[in-house]
Amino acid sequence: MRDASAQELLLLSALQECRIQLDAARMDQARRDAVRGDLEDALRREAALKDELVRERERTEAVRLVLRAFAASVGRFGLRRRLFLSRIARLGRETPDAGPQAARHQVLLEEARHVLGAPLPAEAAPESRR
Template sequence: MRDASAQELLLLSALQECRIQLTAARNDALASADLRHELEAALRREEHLKTELVQERERTEAVRLVLHALAKSIGWLGLRRRLFLSRIARLGRETPDSGPQAVRHDVLLAESRRVLGVTPPTG
């Protein structure tokens, strides 16, 4: 009888230890899953920020191109509008319609209108 009680206690102790290890393993798995989700979200944010950075660089380059066209279009009597417009039109034709450089189109249009004093259409 005594041996049966000792064996029962050993079995119950081993069972309790297994439950503790199982609970710890489940908690580790949940923590790993949470960490994996956070890492995936961080990677998506990083990719989005890289895309935004490239687009912002292209917008900056478009402003630089408009300023260059403006500087090259100023004569001794002031701004030569036709020359400026032809330079902007050429820049627009040379700018790709897809990819990261495509964001230049909107900036070229807006900044050239600003230089010419034309208000953008509302709506």
């Protein structure tokens, strides 16, 4: 009987050790899952920030294009409005309607109106800019 009790104690001890290791493995798996989730969130945020960066670059390029059109439309007697408007219209036609470059359209409109001193219509006015 004594051998059976000792063997039972060894088995119980081994079983307890296995449970401890299983609990530790489950905790490690939970931590890995949490880290994986955090990593996936960070990758999504990175992709969104890259997209925003591309849009901001296109907006900046649109402002540069308006400034070039303005500079090319200024003559001895001031701004030649028709020439400026035709340059802006051409830039609008040349700008794609889809993709990142499509962000230029709104900026071309806003900045051209700003140069001409025309107010933006209420429905086209930009919401709060960052």
